[in-house]
Amino acid sequence: MDRTVGIKDVARRAGVSVGTVSNVLNRPEKVSEPTRVRVRAVIDELGFVRSETARQLRVGTSRILAVLVLDMANPFFVAVAKGAERAAREAGLGVMLCNSAGSASEEAEYLSLFAEQRVRGVLLTPADATGRNVRDFARQNIPFVHVDRAVPTAEGCSVSVDDVTGGALAVRHLLAAGHRSVTYVSGPMDLPQCRDRRTGALAALREAGLPEAALGHLETARLDVASGIDAGARLLGLAARPTAVFCANDLLALGVLQAMYGAGVNVPGDVSIVGYDDIEFAAAAVVPLTSVRQPAERMGRTAAEMLLDETEPDRGPHTHRSVVLRPELVVRGSTRYLGR
Structure with missing residues (x-):
């Protein structure tokens, strides 16, 4: 050799x-x-x-930012990583992109790897609902920023979207269209995003003078297309099918749409569907999907900039911040006003 x-x-x-x-x-x-x-x-x-290892030993800092997301199969997280990478590259740093696949054990393994490699910092969308993995990692004194998750500033920096407002936007739109039978299709309810979007949906019902019982709820094991197809089949089997469905993300919504389309149910003629995230595929679906848009790339960039602010010694004292971005509703062909 x-x-x-x-x-x-x-x-x-x-x-x-x-x-x-x-x-x-x-x-x-x-x-x-x-x-x-x-x-x-x-x-x-x-x-x-x-040798990056030799350089790191000499100067004491790494040139690598780690990004650990819940699901790299979800284009939303791809866009988050893209925004983070752009900010990192502009600062002369590289990015290590990892996928926990929603597994707390895999998340723990990756966080252990980041600690071993002494990365510059970590952008993290937590998978462990207990918060134990993050608490353990915090003892390593490696800066990290929560992404797509709001936390108190005492726990560090975070960048998120106001999901309560996002859920309310979706259901207000459906109520304004005349729908009074709406089902919320969520992923695991131990995820704060799923809980917050439902909270917003319920708030929209209360504003309209409707009982919370007017919102049906189907929980899925994962936030992916296959789970959406399964949820669609369950909806099709209901004796009283809802006239509108609000999904916790676009992958679920696309799965529900596929199930409805395959069963000959007209969207939006028989049922309206609203997704969440506004991924690229939402507009390209067989029926363009109405969705609540999250500024994913901006979220990733903002998180990386916050991490750089904390890890660059010449930037002065760092103060933890919690940045909450606003979602917006993008109306397309998958929803319609009843009676039209």
Whole structure:
């Protein structure tokens, strides 16, 4: 096996000291242009790649931000990661993207890995409903920001969307369209997002003078299309089928739409459907989906910027903040006014 090219090999071939090569890599302004050009040419010739581990040991900080999301199959989290990556790259940092798949045990393993690697910081959408994983990780003194989850500033920084308002927007729209039989299809109710969206839906019913019992509820094991298809089949089997369905995310809504479409139920003629997130596929569905839009990329960027503020020593003292973004309703073809 060929020996890995080291910084000493570059220095020897370029006829300079190891310190000069280090300056070219880390503080190029301290090296004259001719020397920089010569050293860079040797680096290219030898195929030298500097060791991030060695650099981290020397300077004490990592150039990697970790992003741990609930479900990388959900385009919402892809957009969150995209926003975070852009902010990190602008700051000269890289991103390690990981997926807990909603599993508390996998989340714990990834957080342990981040601690071992001493990453610069972590953007985290927690999977563990008990909060134990986050509390354990906090002892590592690695900064982290909650994403898509509001927490008290005493627990750290967070970026979220006002999901109570989002749930209210969805159901107000359906009530204004004349619907009085609405079912909420949620993922696991131990997720705060699912609970908050239902809270908003119930608030909209109360505003309209309707009892909370007017909102039906189907809980699914996961927030994915397959679970939405299953929920759609359960709705189709009801003796009194609702005229409108509000889903906790767009993947569930697309699954419900697929089930209805496959059974010959007209959307929105027989049933209106509202999703949540406004992922790219929402507008491209066979019936374009009405959805509550979350500013996902902005959420990821904001979270990364907050983390950078906490981890850059030259930015001064850091104060934890909780940023809550506003959702908006995007009306498309999957909902209609009754009687039209």
